[in-house]
Amino acid sequence: MNYIQQAYKGENEPWKIVLTLILVSGLFVGNIIYFMFFGDGIDVIEEQKKLLEMIPSKNFWLAINLLPFVILLGLLxxxxxxxxKRSLLSLTTARPKVDWSRVAFSFLLIVITALVLFGISYYSDPSLVELQFNPLKFTILLIISLLMFPLQIGLEEYLFRGYLMQQVGILVKNKWFPLILTSVLFGLLHGANPEVAEIGSIIMVYYIGTGLLLGIMTLMDDGLELALGFHFGNNxxxxxLVTxxxxxxxxxAAFVYTAEEASTQISEIVLPVLIIYPILLFILAKKYKWTNWKDKLFGKVKAPPKENYKIIE
Structure with a gap:
């Protein structure tokens, strides 16, 4: 059974799917709808500054922002x-057990790539960023990040590339539609971020492109492991590194951009999607010997024999 077919191991009555999506993603959907219809008069960055002035520290603010993801992941x-009536393993991978080496490799791949790109950018023009390293604050930030980001990205991956991709896949009986749908929805999820207000809609290319990359990883590798590692390293x-x-x-963070506006960073939005992401996919494809791309990404989803529905714990 491939990754999407893992959904057949559970009970998939429509009301259960709708209830799950409402309970887990209702907060995000409401937030998106609010900003779509009522967000024109809101200065997102200014509102964020006001909130930051009311709280003890940036680290506390980060922890508070990540807490809903932790709760919703547990709910999912x-x-x-x-x-x-499904195992979490069936939501994670089509393999007999979770391959943590894949998580680690994908994590290291994006971390090394990002550090190299940052180093090149810093060497080319050091004026773009300014060192603001504070040992105590950075240590607290690192601890919060290591504890809570796995749960934050876990919710996004398990909800989009996991639950939603699997459920939509067995509904429409193909793989390309859930891949595109979850990528677009993943991009829209980030539509209320301050970067969108500052940079403009061009940044949606990055968000949707990243969702597409993570979706391709999941389908080609029959599991969430690579997407989980990549997403964690990126966040x-x-x-x-830089705020x-x-x-x-x-x-x-250790560094802060000195530019008051984000327009100078537009190249950093398009470059990863068009150049870096294909290179990373090529590396992963070679390492894990991916084949049959057409069927993996565009093939049909068929119900497996009943004897294969048994959940592997």
Whole structure:
């Protein structure tokens, strides 16, 4: 059974799917709808500054922002286990057990790539960023990031590339539609971020492109392991390496962008999607010997024989 077919191991009555999506993603959907219809008069960055002035520290603000993800991930796992009668393994991978080496490799791949790109950018023009390293604040930030970001990215991966991709896949009986749908929805999820207000809609290319990359990883590798490692490495560095006044993650990172506006960083939005991401996919494809791309990404989803529905614990 491939990754999407893992959904057949559980109970998939429509009301259970709708209830799960409402309970787990209702907060995000409501937030998106609010900003779509009522967000024109709201200065997201200014509102964020006001909130930061009211709280003890940026690290506290980060922890508070990540807490809902922790709660919702636990809720998703509970609903999958109790409502859908499925194992969490079937939501994670088509393999007999989770391959943590894949998580580690993908994590290291994006971390090394990002650090190299940052080093090149810093060497080319050091004036773009300014060192603001504070040992105590950075240590607290690192601890919070290591504890909570795995749960934050876990919710996004298990909800989009996991639950939603699997459920939509067995509904429409193909793989390309859930891949595109979850990528677009993943991008829209980030539509209320301050970066969108500052940079403009061009940043949606990065968000949707990243969702597409993670979706391709999941389908080609028949599991979430690579997507989990990549997403964690990406968010960890986004919080600890460089921050900006217009960033969604206001943290005590080691560096801060000196530019008051984000327009100078547009090249950094398009470059990863068009050049870096294909290179990373090529590396992963070679390492894990991916083949049959057409069927993996565009093939049909068929119900497996009943004897294969048994959950592997």
């Amino acid at each position: 796992f509970l609903l999958v286990k109790s409502l859908h 960890l560095l986004a919080a600890t 900006a006044k217009w960033s969604a993650l206001q943290t005590d």
